Amino acid sequence: MDEELHERIREVIAGVPVGKVATYGDIASIAGAPSPRMVGRVLSEDGHDLPWQRILRANGTPAPHLAHRQLELLRAEGVLADGQRVNLRTYRWRP
DNA sequence: AATTTGACAATGT
DNA sequence: GACATTGCCAAAT
Numbered sequence: 316m317d318e319e320l321h322e323r324i325r326e327v328i329a330g331v332p333v334g335k336v337a338t339y340g341d342i343a344s345i346a347g348a349p350s351p352r353m354v355g356r357v358l359s360e361d362g363h364d365l366p367w368q369r370i371l372r373a374n375g376t377p378a379p380h381l382a383h384r385q386l387e388l389l390r391a392e393g394v395l396a397d398g399q400r401v402n403l404r405t406y407r408w409r410p
Numbered sequence: 411a412a413t414t415t416g417a418c419a420a421t422g423t
Numbered sequence: 424g425a426c427a428t429t430g431c432c433a434a435a436t
């Protein structure tokens with residue numbers, strides 16, 4: 316049910332390996348979410364224990380309010396960002 | 411009950 | 424690359 320969706324989204328996010336990243340759209344598609352907004356909503360509400368820093372927007376740029384922190388965390392994990400943008404072609408997670 | 415808002419994406423101009 | 428439009432769904436006001 317709706318809780319499962321919530322859990323699936325968390326599951327997929329948790330499944331992203333270190334050193335890789337995924338986009339909201341990818342998570343939504345893999346988890347079966349009706350819209351990528353659900354992913355963002357889950358993270359904002361319940362993403363405190365998840366690797367939210369590995370989730371980027373479709374163009375490789377992180378969410379505006381987190382950008383600075385997120386890039387820092389990613390850098391610590393080995394994901395190098397070009398200024399504000401991450402090379403999805405290099406770091407995008409593919410199942 | 412109706413509108414707005416929000417960790418978004420795809421397409422067109 | 425910037426800007427506008429459309430689709431999307433749940434929670435807050």
